[in-house]
Amino acid sequence: MIQFLMYLSIFIGLFLAYFYLFIFLSKTKEEKPIFEEKKPPKVTIIIPAFNEEKGIATTIESALNIDYPKKKLEIIVVDDGSKDNTYKIALQYKNKGIKVFTKPNGGKGTALNLGISKAKGKIIVTMDADNTHVKPEALKQMVAYFSNPDVVCVAPVMAVYEPKGILQKIQQVEYLFGILLRKVFSNINAIHVTPGAFSAYKKSFFDKFGGFEENNLTEDLEMALRIQYNGYSIVNSTEAIIYTVTPNKFGVLLKQRRRWYGGLVKNLAKYNSLFSKRHGEMGVIILPAAVISVLFSLILTPYMLIKSILNLKDEFEYLQSINFQVFNSWEFSTTFIERYILTLVSDPKIFFLVIFFTSLALYMIFAKAKLKESLNIKLSLIFFILFYTTLFTLWWFISLIYIMLNRKISWR
Amino acid sequence: MNKTELELKEPEKRKPMNLERIAFALILASLTFVLGFMISYTVSYTQYKSIQDLQDNMKYDLLSVQIEKSLVGNSCTLFNPYRFSSEMSDMGFTIDLLEKRFGKNDEKVIEKKKIYSLLEVQHFLYINDYRKNCNKSMHTILFFYSNEENDIGQGELFGRILNYVKTTNKNVMIYSFDYNLDDPLINTLKKKYNIIQPNTILIDENVKLTSIKNSEEVSFYIDK
Numbered sequence: 001m002i003q004f005l006m007y008l009s010i011f012i013g014l015f016l017a018y019f020y021l022f023i024f025l026s027k028t029k030e031e032k033p034i035f036e037e038k039k040p041p042k043v044t045i046i047i048p049a050f051n052e053e054k055g056i057a058t059t060i061e062s063a064l065n066i067d068y069p070k071k072k073l074e075i076i077v078v079d080d081g082s083k084d085n086t087y088k089i090a091l092q093y094k095n096k097g098i099k100v101f102t103k104p105n106g107g108k109g110t111a112l113n114l115g116i117s118k119a120k121g122k123i124i125v126t127m128d129a130d131n132t133h134v135k136p137e138a139l140k141q142m143v144a145y146f147s148n149p150d151v152v153c154v155a156p157v158m159a160v161y162e163p164k165g166i167l168q169k170i171q172q173v174e175y176l177f178g179i180l181l182r183k184v185f186s187n188i189n190a191i192h193v194t195p196g197a198f199s200a201y202k203k204s205f206f207d208k209f210g211g212f213e214e215n216n217l218t219e220d221l222e223m224a225l226r227i228q229y230n231g232y233s234i235v236n237s238t239e240a241i242i243y244t245v246t247p248n249k250f251g252v253l254l255k256q257r258r259r260w261y262g263g264l265v266k267n268l269a270k271y272n273s274l275f276s277k278r279h280g281e282m283g284v285i286i287l288p289a290a291v292i293s294v295l296f297s298l299i300l301t302p303y304m305l306i307k308s309i310l311n312l313k314d315e316f317e318y319l320q321s322i323n324f325q326v327f328n329s330w331e332f333s334t335t336f337i338e339r340y341i342l343t344l345v346s347d348p349k350i351f352f353l354v355i356f357f358t359s360l361a362l363y364m365i366f367a368k369a370k371l372k373e374s375l376n377i378k379l380s381l382i383f384f385i386l387f388y389t390t391l392f393t394l395w396w397f398i399s400l401i402y403i404m405l406n407r408k409i410s411w412r
Numbered sequence: 413m414n415k416t417e418l419e420l421k422e423p424e425k426r427k428p429m430n431l432e433r434i435a436f437a438l439i440l441a442s443l444t445f446v447l448g449f450m451i452s453y454t455v456s457y458t459q460y461k462s463i464q465d466l467q468d469n470m471k472y473d474l475l476s477v478q479i480e481k482s483l484v485g486n487s488c489t490l491f492n493p494y495r496f497s498s499e500m501s502d503m504g505f506t507i508d509l510l511e512k513r514f515g516k517n518d519e520k521v522i523e524k525k526k527i528y529s530l531l532e533v534q535h536f537l538y539i540n541d542y543r544k545n546c547n548k549s550m551h552t553i554l555f556f557y558s559n560e561e562n563d564i565g566q567g568e569l570f571g572r573i574l575n576y577v578k579t580t581n582k583n584v585m586i587y588s589f590d591y592n593l594d595d596p597l598i599n600t601l602k603k604k605y606n607i608i609q610p611n612t613i614l615i616d617e618n619v620k621l622t623s624i625k626n627s628e629e630v631s632f633y634i635d636k
Binding site (some may be wrong): 007010011014015016017018019022023026041122123146149150152188189202203204205207208230231232233277278279280281284285314317318320321322323325339342343345346347348350351352355 | 418419420421423424425426427428429430433434436437438440441442444445447448449451452455456459505509513565568569572573576580624625626627628
């Protein structure tokens with residue numbers, strides 16, 4: 001049964017790899033929209049902040065550095081009842097044209113909605129307050145996409161800001177992986193998650209369909225699904241690059257994932273009609289594939305993990321039995337290498353593993369080309385390959401337990 | 413960008429699914445999937461073919477040794493105990509590989525395993541003769557392993573320990589037999605040496621071990 005599931009997951013993985021490749025290739029020569037310098041639309045950047053005294057200054061500085069006609073750019077900071085110095089720090093930027101509001105704590109959605117109600121821009125950009133670094137040219141690149149009347153939201157390229165430590169390095173590869181994936185989804189209007197850190201929306205959509213859900217822990221995700229549900233487009237601007245500081249502690253990361261995955265399950269349940277032919281390839285292939293991949297991870301990863309632990313135990317037992325005289329038992333001859341290669345190539349799983357690594361390499365090459373910088377990701381890739389699947393499954397397990405027990409998931 | 417572009421219009425109808433793209437992806441995925449299995453099957457089948465040649469050559473060689481022995485008697489100078497070592501080892505490895513790829517109940521594998529067991533016994537007798545008649549310190553280990561689910565872990569560990577012993581002592585010859593293989597020859601061996609449980613190790617035809625924890629336990633009887 002497990003073997004069957006394993007090969008089934010390999011087959012689905014192969015299908016998706018080809019499917020995504022075809023989608024990617026279908027629009028490689030598409031002309032990118034150009035930002036019209038003469039008639040820039042008014043843009044409002046809203047920075048909701050709750051207890052962000054450590055990162056708010058950097059975020060505001062980054063927003064101020066954005067290359068956009070100053071008269072057409074409005075920056076609003078909404079302090080969501082912080083108990084630290086967030087509000088005071090934000091106020092220091094008032095003389096630089098930043099508008100600062102404060103309100104009793106009510107959640108990110110309420111802060112964003114207050115910002116939207118005060119905004120004068122036709123385009124609303126939501127920006128996370130926790131150390132978000134925006135490349136100066138990013139906003140112009142994103143705004144250019146709104147020349148297409150169907151586009152309601154533009155998502156940028158997300159990358160990890162100066163990753164340090166194992167957890168951030170793993171997330172670095174995960175984010176790089178998402179760069180090509182988001183582009184592929186964008187080509188068929190299947191983006192169903194927009195980054196909360198920095199996404200641009202047409203304000204008229206909020207006017208017609210309402211602002212962010214105030215009791216939703218993944219209000220950005222709900223908004224993306226709402227846009228899709230109403231038949232509008234979300235596109236990805238691969239030229240707009242945003243860096244975000246990701247959690248570097250296991251507990252913080254787990255909490256973030258619990259919120260994300262819990263939010264994904266609840267919001268997908270709410271918009272379950274997206275799983276239909278009416279929503280094209282997104283409804284029939286991409287969303288179901290996302291659900292199936294989680295199910296496969298929940299079944300196969302614990303199995304593989306237990307198997308690996310048992311193998312390690314056997315290996316330890318063997319080494320113990322030969323008093324750890326490893327070098328005496330190694331015969332490095334051509335026969336040894338020949339046998340080792342034969343064992344590998346006679347196992348079909350190895351062939352599929354090679355394909356997997358090739359795809360991973362292609363994803364990374366694309367991401368590196370888009371980020372236009374020399375990234376040294378060798379170590380990050382090793383950590384990713386070793387630990388990501390286990391972490392991903394663990395996060396999902398815990399998130400699902402929380403959902404089943406109906407336990408409250410909080411922001412912090 | 414004019415203001416009207418930023419006003420919300422009725423969305424355009426979503427493009428219908430590109431069935432051609434889905435079909436192509438499915439076809440290519442199926443082909444790649446089959447290719448993966450074909451490559452591994454071809455490699456395994458090449459191994460199956462190679463073991464046939466190896467067994468044919470060995471049958472011929474062992475027969476010539478037997479005839480040679482009949483002609484000139486037990487000549488210790490003509491005797492080379494290491495002569496078939498690598499062939500035996502190659503065969504053992506290939507049988508193991510085929511068993512993993514085609515399954516232990518595969519007819520082709522069982523047939524090759526039976527011939528392998530026969531050759532092992534023939535070689536075992538050859539080494540025994542050398543040991544006894546030429547008074548050389550050669551050691552033989554018969555290992556009756558089991559592939560059954562409950563025994564396989566222990567069997568693999570014993571096998572690896574014995575391999576280690578062989579690596580560290582070239583005068584040790586190991587012969588592995590599938591305890592559960594329905595083969596008259598193996599049954600005779602089991603009867604002769606009173607082997608009643610799987611994963612039994614028989615050193616120099618008289619020391620029987622059913623449980624070993626480390627290589628030293630085996631080496632102890634060899635160095636005795």
